[in-house]
Amino acid sequence: MVRDGDFVSAFAPASIGNVAVGFDMLGLAIEGAGDRVLARRTTGSEVFISAVYGLDGELHTGLSTSIEENTAGVAAAALWAERGDGGLELIVRKGVPLQSGMGSSAASAAAGAVAANALLAEPLSMAELMPYALAGEAVASGGIHADNVAPSLLGGLVFCPPVLLPEIVSLGTSDGISSVLLHPELQVNTAESRRGLSRNVTMDQWLAQQGYIVGFVEACRTGDRSLLARCLQDVIIEPQRAAMVPCFPAVKQAALGQKAYGCSLSGSGPSIFALCATEDAADVASAMEAACRGDGYECQLWISPLTAAGASVGPAE
Numbered sequence: 250m251v252r253d254g255d256f257v258s259a260f261a262p263a264s265i266g267n268v269a270v271g272f273d274m275l276g277l278a279i280e281g282a283g284d285r286v287l288a289r290r291t292t293g294s295e296v297f298i299s300a301v302y303g304l305d306g307e308l309h310t311g312l313s314t315s316i317e318e319n320t321a322g323v324a325a326a327a328l329w330a331e332r333g334d335g336g337l338e339l340i341v342r343k344g345v346p347l348q349s350g351m352g353s354s355a356a357s358a359a360a361g362a363v364a365a366n367a368l369l370a371e372p373l374s375m376a377e378l379m380p381y382a383l384a385g386e387a388v389a390s391g392g393i394h395a396d397n398v399a400p401s402l403l404g405g406l407v408f409c410p411p412v413l414l415p416e417i418v419s420l421g422t423s424d425g426i427s428s429v430l431l432h433p434e435l436q437v438n439t440a441e442s443r444r445g446l447s448r449n450v451t452m453d454q455w456l457a458q459q460g461y462i463v464g465f466v467e468a469c470r471t472g473d474r475s476l477l478a479r480c481l482q483d484v485i486i487e488p489q490r491a492a493m494v495p496c497f498p499a500v501k502q503a504a505l506g507q508k509a510y511g512c513s514l515s516g517s518g519p520s521i522f523a524l525c526a527t528e529d530a531a532d533v534a535s536a537m538e539a540a541c542r543g544d545g546y547e548c549q550l551w552i553s554p555l556t557a558a559g560a561s562v563g564p565a566e
């Protein structure tokens with residue numbers, strides 16, 4: 250195949266889905282982990298993925314290079330079909346572990362859309378890329394939820410309820426609050442986890458969760474820490490998923506014991522996140538790590554501000 254054009258490189262961060270209080274409608278970007286997608290025009294007419302690399306920098310054997318199956322390919326191809334011309338080659342470099350609850354599939358989808366977009370004569374805004382990134386995420390999770398692709402594209406804390414999509418709202422956050430994200434060496438498949446969720450919610454649960462989400466959003470905006478700590482709760486989804494992550498009770502207890510405002514599963518798990526005052530973040534992270542290892546699970550941690558950056562484009566290195 251004859252190829253031409255220089256590669257552009259798009260980076261999209263990992264993210265915390267649900268943020269405990271807002272199942273499928275609240276998402277938070279994190280710093281220090283993300284996927285990269287390289288893209289270049291080719292002289293053919295095909296859109297294809299020439300390689301997928303894993304976290305170790307070696308070719309990934311477990312992820313498909315099919316445009317219909319890889320979330321990066323689906324997102325890039327959907328945009329290219331509408332607005333591109335000619336061929337498109339993609340290379341995916343994974344930086345987010347699979348089935349981690351860190352929005353791994355979404356980070357690839359967002360980076361795929363952003364990379365293809367950078368090659369267009371008239372690129373779309375990050376917000377306008379939502380439908381394409383969502384199409385990519387849908388092949389992995391089996392549903393339309395934007396709480397990973399939206400923060401991965403836009404950064405920060407994002408409100409993205411299914412009823413408003415593709416419109417999304419970036420939420421204001423006060424300084425001095427950080428997230429701590431712990432990834433234990435376990436895997437949970439999001440699509441399977443979603444299929445297992447009960448469709449029945451009681452009036453009491455609905456009322457409680459509604460109150461918590463409004464209180465949480467306001468607390469993030471104003472910096473009212475005591476309101477934040479009262480509202481960072483999930484009475485509907487966390488109780489159904491916690492059993493999939495054996496170290497969750499110990500890690501949550503450790504985080505709360507170190508002044509975290511709250512602690513819950515990140516997305517469908519196995520990752521676990523806490524929010525806390527930035528000055529307490531190192532202690533919260535150490536306590537969570539010790540509890541996780543104490544339960545026999547290796548883990549990795551990231552500490553981020555609530556304003557972590559979204560996707561970006563740069564030259565290919």
Ligand SMILES: Nc1ncnc2c1ncn2[C@@H]1O[C@H](COP(=O)(O)OP(=O)(O)O)[C@@H](O)[C@H]1O
Pocket residue numbers: 312318319320321341346347348349350351352353354355357358388389390437438439440516517
């Ligand atoms: N580029 C990609 N990156 C990650 N997962 C992908 C990608 N393309 C397709 N997938 C599918 O999505 C699954 C991971 O998605 P998911 O279970 O939602 O995990 P996560 O919580 O890490 O996002 C993989 O097992 C794979 O089947």
Ligand SMILES: N[C@@H](CCOP(=O)(O)O)C(=O)O
Pocket residue numbers: 266267272273274349350351352353354390394396397439443515516517518
């Ligand atoms: N709202 C979704 C979020 C899934 O996030 P992931 O990182 O586990 O893919 C859900 O809770 O199912």
